[in-house]
Amino acid sequence: MYRFLEETAGTYMTREVKTVTRDLTIDEVNGMFARDDFNTYPVEEDGQAVGIITKFDLLKCFAFTPNQMVPRYAELMVRTVADIMTTEFIYVRPDTKLTRVLQLMVQHRIRSIPVIDFDQHLAGIISREDVLKALAVAALDP
Secondary structure, three states: OHHHHHOOOHHHHHHOOEEEEOOOOOHHHHHHHHHOOEEEEEEEEEOEEEEEEEEEHHHHHHOOOOOOEEEOOOOOOEEHHHOOOOOOOOOOOOOOOOOHHHHHHHHOOOEEEEOOOOEEEEEEEEHHHHHHHHHHHHHOOO
C-alpha cells in the first residue's frame, strides 16, 4: 500500500476527456449523460476548462425552493450549459498525489475531478474508479 502514497493523478487519470461547450443545450447534455453514463463533463473554451456541468447541476434546476418555481420541462431543456454550469470548481494538477485526490473526493462528495496542467489546459479527468484502480494495484505490490 505504500506505493499508493507516491502515485499521482497524472498516472491514473483518463486523458481522452469528453467535454462540452457553453452553448450546448441542457437537452443535448442530458442526452450525453444518459448515453455516456458520466456524471460530470468539463466545460471547455479555447482549450481551457472554464467550468464543469454535473447531473447535480441539472437536478438543481428542478428543485422547489421558496424563491423558485419549477420551470416547464421544455423551457428548461432549451437553456444552455452556460446557464447552469459551475464556474468555481475543484481541480488538481497532474502531479497531485492520489492521497490528496481521494481526500478531496471524500470531503466534497464528488465523483470526478478535472486535471488541469500548468498552462491551464485540460489534461484529463480522474474519477473514483481511477482511484480504486490505483488502490487495487498498490495492494498487489508487496
